[in-house]
Amino acid sequence: MAMAELIPSSSSSLYTKTTSLQYSSQLSNVLSPRLSNQRRVCLKPRNSTIVCSVTSKEVQAPVSVKTEDPKKKPECYGVFCLTYDLKAEEETKSWKKLINIAVSGAAGMISNHLLFKLASGEVFGPDQPIALKLLGSERSLQALEGVAMELEDSLFPLLREVSIGIDPYEVFQDVEWALLIGAKPRGPGMERAGLLDINGQIFAEQGKALNAVASRNVKVMVVGNPCNTNALICLKNAPDIPAKNFHALTRLDENRAKCQLALKAGVFYDKVSNVTIWGNHSTTQVPDFLNAKIDGLPVKEVIKDTKWLEEEFTQKVQTRGGVLIKKWGRSSAASTAVSIVDAIRSLVTPTPEGDWFSTGVYTAGNPYGIAEDIVFSMPCRSKGDGDYELVKDVIFDDYLWNRIKKTEAELLAEKKCVAHLTGEGIAVCDLPGDTMLPGEM
Numbered sequence: 426m427a428m429a430e431l432i433p434s435s436s437s438s439l440y441t442k443t444t445s446l447q448y449s450s451q452l453s454n455v456l457s458p459r460l461s462n463q464r465r466v467c468l469k470p471r472n473s474t475i476v477c478s479v480t481s482k483e484v485q486a487p488v489s490v491k492t493e494d495p496k497k498k499p500e501c502y503g504v505f506c507l508t509y510d511l512k513a514e515e516e517t518k519s520w521k522k523l524i525n526i527a528v529s530g531a532a533g534m535i536s537n538h539l540l541f542k543l544a545s546g547e548v549f550g551p552d553q554p555i556a557l558k559l560l561g562s563e564r565s566l567q568a569l570e571g572v573a574m575e576l577e578d579s580l581f582p583l584l585r586e587v588s589i590g591i592d593p594y595e596v597f598q599d600v601e602w603a604l605l606i607g608a609k610p611r612g613p614g615m616e617r618a619g620l621l622d623i624n625g626q627i628f629a630e631q632g633k634a635l636n637a638v639a640s641r642n643v644k645v646m647v648v649g650n651p652c653n654t655n656a657l658i659c660l661k662n663a664p665d666i667p668a669k670n671f672h673a674l675t676r677l678d679e680n681r682a683k684c685q686l687a688l689k690a691g692v693f694y695d696k697v698s699n700v701t702i703w704g705n706h707s708t709t710q711v712p713d714f715l716n717a718k719i720d721g722l723p724v725k726e727v728i729k730d731t732k733w734l735e736e737e738f739t740q741k742v743q744t745r746g747g748v749l750i751k752k753w754g755r756s757s758a759a760s761t762a763v764s765i766v767d768a769i770r771s772l773v774t775p776t777p778e779g780d781w782f783s784t785g786v787y788t789a790g791n792p793y794g795i796a797e798d799i800v801f802s803m804p805c806r807s808k809g810d811g812d813y814e815l816v817k818d819v820i821f822d823d824y825l826w827n828r829i830k831k832t833e834a835e836l837l838a839e840k841k842c843v844a845h846l847t848g849e850g851i852a853v854c855d856l857p858g859d860t861m862l863p864g865e866m
């Protein structure tokens with residue numbers, strides 16, 4: 426028999442808490458309305474509290490979720506306010522322990538693709554139940570509710586909890602993964618330095634929040650641009666979390682590079698491996714064709730057109746995002762979400778023998794001679810435990826090394842621009858040219 430209580434929180438608002446109920450036998454009912462003898466009703470009068478109620482033959486219990494003061498505890502949403510006896514479910518289905526995943530910018534375009542992939546089991550596997558903690562901005566709070574409604578209506582069996590909020594200190598509580606997508610786009614006439622500052626502040630605050638309330642082994646994937654330097658700011662503000670746990674997303678660039686190499690070689694893209702993106706997620710990024718392979722052979726043995734590799738290929742990958750915006754009228758969202766999935770899966774599944782993947786990571790003790798104390802995309806391998814190691818057996822030639830130095834110089838300059846956000850003194854911003862982010866015009 427199910428029961429629900431309406432519990433006043435310490436503040437003026439009310440939160441729904443359905444307490445440790447004998448809900449396990451009714452789980453499938455909730456997830457599968459065809460079988461259900463329950464009915465859930467949610468009402469949100471204009472400018473007021475969302476009121477949900479669950480009714481069944483046995484239960485008539487009001488369930489309430491407030492929205493009045495957005496700076497409060499993250500809300501459980503609708504059907505996700507019901508709690509179930511997960512233990513019984515785990516026993517029957519051999520499910521793993523629930524993991525908490527925070528997604529910021531959850532009402533944005535990338536998240537609109539990503540959240541449904543996460544909830545479907547495509548990312549963490551069909552035996553991994555998840556809780557989604559959605560962080561939005563004040564402006565996007567209502568849209569966040571819309572996202573939560575779509576998640577409800579999708580009836581994902583693995584999605585056990587959804588909560589929404591705008592305070593990272595609330596939303597990041599106990600999270601094991603933090604996918605930091607939310608950021609401000611560069612407005613017309615805004616300098617890159619301005620973007621670094623405005624978004625840097627977001628990531629400084631979120632770093633502090635992660636440090637205060639997240640799992641001590643949280644893995645952080647920074648997507649919001651400029652993502653390398655945002656990741657640096659974030660990790661500097663989270664001193665109690667290993668710096669190694671922070672990533673800047675460069676997997677989309679790797680995927681784009683693989684596609685272009687496949688196209689030129691006339692092979693299907695699954696034949697392309699060992700592609701590294703070195704450096705910054707900007708137009709100084711270096712897609713490495715020297716170490717990449719096609720069908721197990723060095724790219725340069727398959728594509729003999731060095732001019733194409735050095736000029737066209739490199740430039741195509743670097744500017745792909747901008748070209749796509751011109752065609753689409755908006756920046757890449759679906760392929761970015763796919764690349765976030767790829768990036769996470771690369772950390773939670775063992776890397777195939779002989780291959781590697783690119784991710785922007787903290788350069789502490791790197792074997793290549795790249796400047797320390799920045800976030801730089803490099804080749805990595807993982808045992809599938811969420812951790813990674815840098816690949817040692819890569820080669821460099823003058824072309825590759827000169828390009829790496831250029832992207833390194835950009836990241837060192839960006840770092841100086843945000844010194845006020847990393848606790849390293851006064852910011853001095855002298856960027857070597859106003860490079861575009863791949864997602865910009």
Ligand SMILES: NC(=O)c1ccc[n+]([C@@H]2O[C@H](COP(=O)([O-])OP(=O)(O)OC[C@H]3O[C@@H](n4cnc5c(N)ncnc54)[C@H](O)[C@@H]3O)[C@@H](O)[C@H]2O)c1
Pocket residue numbers: 529530531532533534535536560561562564565606607608609610627647648649650651652673674675676677678706756757758761862864
């Ligand atoms: N690293 C990459 O490969 C890559 C690729 C594409 C886009 N991006 C970047 O990802 C970011 C998001 O892109 P999008 O297309 O989803 O943008 P979007 O504008 O559709 O969504 C961004 C969302 O973030 C929210 N937001 C803003 N500030 C926030 C904050 N402080 N906390 C939480 N949420 C906040 C906004 O309200 C909005 O809903 C951008 O910075 C974009 O440049 C990175």
